[in-house]
Amino acid sequence: MSFDLIETAKSVFNSSIVSQASSQLGESEGGIQKALTGIIPTVLAGLLNKAGTSGEAGGLLNMVKGVADQANPSAVSNAIQSGSGGLISKGSELLHNLFGDKVSSIIGMLSSYAGIKESSANTLLQSAAPATLGTVGQYAAENNLTPSSFLSFLNTQKDKILSAVPGGFNLAGLLGLGSLGELGSRFGNLVSGVGHSATGAATGAVNSVRTGNTKWIWSLLLILVAIILLWYLMRGCGGSKPDTSTTDSVTTSQLVDSVTTPPAVSTPSARESIQVTLPDGTVLNAYKGGIEDQLVTFLKDDGKKAGKDVWFDFDNLNFKTGSAEITEESMAQVKNIAAILKAFPKAKIKIGGYTDKTGDSTVNLKLSTERAVAVENALKKENANAAQLLGAEGYGSQFAKAAADAPEEQRKLDRHISVSVREK
Known part of the structure; x- marks a missing residue:
């Protein structure tokens, strides 16, 4: 099953989070849930827009990886409960980075769409933004994404992100666009351009080899063999010494009993x-x-x-x-x-x-x-x-x-x- 960023982000905001936010903010659970359905795609659409216009994919990649540890219910719960400082401040910083002075307009749209107070929409948006972007950061860290592959990943998710933005949101106008489809097309063209540039560079390198003396071919082959041999030796020997602390919990994907012994002994x-x-x-x-x-x-x-x-x-x-x-x-x-x-x-x-x-x-x-x-x-x-x-x-x-x-x-x-x- 292919990775679904929208659904992964939604899974962070479980029923307990909705219930807590409802109680803490004095809003109905229905209103909180509705607000979250608007917040998640809006934040991710903001990331798409920023990545597609700023030319700072590397900076944005570092930004989302920096909040990867916030993509969990506990972090959101603590933010909602505290109401200020900590994650709330981080959320405000992230939103300003993505939307600039448009954040207040987004809060107003959320409030009207979900039928909740603007103060509640503000707290919820600032609490949810780090966790939402953190899901992107987790995927990026786990898959060792580079700035280029980061853009390619967002391109695979853009259609679901943009289609999840509520119809009542004038997010396109807020971003200075005629429609969200325009954002999708522009982002797609950007990623396509990056791919063509890389392909052109590779083709140029190959053509240079073809037109040069055949000795270059043998030199390149020898270098390639040396790299492969070095990689093999490093993989076999391992990098830095692994942490020798003991383990206890099972890997969730294997669903087997946990390992309780230190690595140096068998039982x-x-x-x-x-x-x-x-x-x-x-x-x-x-x-x-x-x-x-x-x-x-x-x-x-x-x-x-x-x-x-x-x-x-x-x-x-x-x-x-x-x-x-x-x-x-x-x-x-x-x-x-x-x-x-x-x-x-x-x-x-x-x-x-x-x-x-x-x-x-x-x-x-x-x-x-x-x-x-x-x-x-x-x-x-x-x-x-x-x-x-x-x-x-x-x-x-x-x-x-x-x-x-x-x-x-x-x-x-x-x-x-x-x-x-x-x-x-």
Whole structure:
């Protein structure tokens, strides 16, 4: 099935988001849902227009990749709840980049179309813009798009994007166009021109070889062989040393049980068992170098600072096949983390879910989110202080290092549930 950008973006704004926005903004769920059906294609049409006129495909590519981590329900939920700063400010910046001084007119159109207050339309638009553009960024990152292939990708999506813009929107007039069809044609011609330029350059290179001395042909062949050999050697040896942290969550596309052992050993029983003593005297059974060992060591060290970049991976956590249900034997580690939070009452953590790059990115994101939330809920059931839990978020394959076709030993390192220590 071919990738559908509009449907992928819509999947971020689930029923929970609609319900929360309705309650937070004092609008009907129907009005919120209707506004979102206008926001998503409008933002993407703005991206098409900017990409087709600015000649800054590289800058726009970096822009959407920069908000790839916002393409999830949790980020949108937090933005709606906060109402200002953070993602809202980012959304305002992105919208200004795409539409300039036309943003206020778009807000007015949204308000009239959906039957909601302009203030609500403004909050919703600024909250949804980063997530909508983030879906483009996720696809671009996962498929290693270049500025040229980025434009080609948008060209494959332009018809669905433009047809999804509500009929009541005068978006074409706002952009200075006679019709949205004009935008589609102009963008298509731009991409076609890029393709012809590349083809012409390649043809010129070939003709140069043909008209020159045949020694050049052998030189080029030797260079090509050398490049292929170098690529093969680098692929076989690997690049930088892979992260040796342990993994726990299943890759959502494979729908198999998660890997719970560190890469250096074959079974959990081969690991060294230790006891971790907490400040309140509680003694935990754990593994040397496991999450309990690392987390307690970190929390006891006053010289180490907490922050959004401080993460520890669960190393003995399984889910039932293809679901977000934690297995019974995995609850031992969940209980250990709850005990650690109790012993360090100042500590505050966030739960993150990750997958590898195989399979559908939307499915990966959804299941990684569900599993992160499941761990957070399990901690609450073990009487962890809710004030110490700062939420759960799934990142799908956004931060995966191994390619989709990499060996299993490399890809499994990208599948994990992690704990980020935000305060200590």
